Amino acid sequence: MGNTDIRKPIQKRSIETKEKILKAGFELICEKGYYNTNTAEIAKAANVSTGIVYQYFKDKHDILVESLQNYGSSVFYPMIKVSEKDFAKNDLDTILRNMINKFIKNHKMSHSAHKEIMAMVHSDDAVAEIYHNSEIEMTDNLIKIFADNGITTDHLKEKVHVAVNLIDDLCHEVVYHKHDSMDYNVMIDVVVKCIKDLLK
Amino acid sequence: MGNTDIRKPIQKRSIETKEKILKAGFELICEKGYYNTNTAEIAKAANVSTGIVYQYFKDKHDILVESLQNYGSSVFYPMIKVSEKDFAKNDLDTILRNMINKFIKNHKMSHSAHKEIMAMVHSDDAVAEIYHNSEIEMTDNLIKIFADNGITTDHLKEKVHVAVNLIDDLCHEVVYHKHDSMDYNVMIDVVVKCIKDLLK
């Protein structure tokens, strides 16, 4: 059956090759979707031959998974880096609004990427797992930041999670703008107040 | 080329045929996903020939779209029917918990269906539109119910939308159960309180 083990790249050159494939794969999949991207395209975009792909990856799906592990977080949570300084200078209301704005800006930038990746999250277990890990990571981050800044409430974990969901949904609402009758400024206010109550 | 117009079924027999295809298509797509279901399978499951499929549907994608229009709502919002009686008998807290439980139960029933359909929502514009229409419809329903039952608050539309998202996310959390460290009973309490504050 031919011993087709996947190469673990050690040399610098082959590490680069693998990464080129990963990056090209990620970009194409984000742009056009997993099912509408073929391996030949990925190889071409990565400037390598079609054959070599299968020395670094088990199959096409493997490219998806690994590329999400490498680059996915930028799409999943594009990314709340709330610095300590933010907290020093601002109140919670301002901090939340900063977060929301960053979130929205990022979503707008990677509109199609986000769509395509979220699609896979729903249908592909491996992708779902990566996504959820990234979600947890971010939640934990936030918890730590909140805790470090004097927010003391029980069930912080659950509350932060709910807060993140709120922001995420809000963000979708604003970016995809599907509901004409909705007033987004109002909605932002509603969400901010909601989170503030939550963390109180 | 060929002027293959799509038949609008009139006779009883052909209405039935179309519906068989629709139903079989919906079920298979829910179960295995759109890209992993082929037209031959759909035809076979519907107990018809492959050819007839293309007399009722323009192409495979058309089956997806029409089947979602017919059966999708059961997956999208499976479904909050808060009866007037509920309101007469119960307080908001109970009502919300009833809603949440119904939601969760339904999601559990159609686990894979929901996953596959939500995947398409993110990658397919036609599907996204159907989904969002269904979302609006449900939101409008709820608004009416709340209004009818003495809940008077400004920006009801936006608040209800946020509430629905909260329930939806909560539900995903519980059903897909990805975060081991999360206490779902707590989370339900958090969400219920959050919504109650929102609508106050």
Place this chain on the structure above:
Amino acid sequence: MGNTDIRKPIQKRSIETKEKILKAGFELICEKGYYNTNTAEIAKAANVSTGIVYQYFKDKHDILVESLQNYGSSVFYPMIKVSEKDFAKNDLDTILRNMINKFIKNHKMSHSAHKEIMAMVHSDDAVAEIYHNSEIEMTDNLIKIFADNGITTDHLKEKVHVAVNLIDDLCHEVVYHKHDSMDYNVMIDVVVKCIKDLLK
């Protein structure tokens, strides 16, 4: 095996049905070609059901053959009707030029029809036979006319045939206009002189 004999229409109504199919088939085939026309289209254009087609015709090819037998001559030789009066009034030169002009005009009118039918002449034996019969018929016609009008030369049959070919080719040249560097007025003069020499 089901005795699927083809109906010979006797009643007036069924004669009409058959003719509707024939005419629709002929027109569509002329317009789009035999291989790009399907039986459903023909039935629809004829305002009959798809099923009925197979009660009047053995198969699709049969429609082609019969429709050519009925309507083909208009395309094959669209048509040199040199009246006796023409001869009384004019000299051979004028007569030939009249013929050529009529020919060209007709070809221009049924450009695509002619193309499609000639295609079949080359690949389909049944069609080829119909075409050649029609060719002979016209040649015989012309021979008679020439003979009746005092043109006496040996091998009239062969000469007329050559003359007809000359006119036909000339006509293609002018209608399809593929050779930019060719002067068509000159070419007409050349052909007319050629035929006159031939018949002298």
Place this chain on the structure above:
Amino acid sequence: MGNTDIRKPIQKRSIETKEKILKAGFELICEKGYYNTNTAEIAKAANVSTGIVYQYFKDKHDILVESLQNYGSSVFYPMIKVSEKDFAKNDLDTILRNMINKFIKNHKMSHSAHKEIMAMVHSDDAVAEIYHNSEIEMTDNLIKIFADNGITTDHLKEKVHVAVNLIDDLCHEVVYHKHDSMDYNVMIDVVVKCIKDLLK
């Protein structure tokens, strides 16, 4: 969708593959006609897989077009190579008869090829163009030969074109032999005389 660019074969191996496909395609199309030949057959006859066909050709039609560009001239004008020596040794009458015989012999050899290809000339624009280019090329050839050999007449271009048509038609007549009542030896004489008069 898929960015399936057509490969321009560079390596010796792939040049050979492309040519095998071209040749097999040409032969099958000549034998059975374009519409009655499928890509699987072509691949099989070429001893390659079906997939590779689409790396060298955009689609089935592309095989037709390219194979005609490569091999078509042998069918279109199978081919009047009137050498200088012919002219030195013979008079025009003999030269013409040599040409005619060569023509007829060639047509007889590739009977079905000629039929099928001429069919496409009439229904397919791309094929028609190739054919007409080949026609022009041959006409130009002949003009040069005649001019080089002291034939001086005005409108040589048009006259040669008419002469070529005459030979072509004659040839069809003889090869396909549809008109039983025609004497072909006479017809050849008629045509030869006709051309001689033309070029005088």
Place this chain on the structure above:
DNA sequence: TATGAATGAGTCTTCATTCAT
């Protein structure tokens, strides 16, 4: 006679994967 729904083999085309070099 007529309808039009249904059949299913057949066709083109794509693409993940393998293999010779």
Place this chain on the structure above:
DNA sequence: AATGAATGAAGACTCATTCAT
């Protein structure tokens, strides 16, 4: 390590023809 030519199974879609009504 790398190339890119080759494979061939699989899939969407068509259409001449048949059949139940």
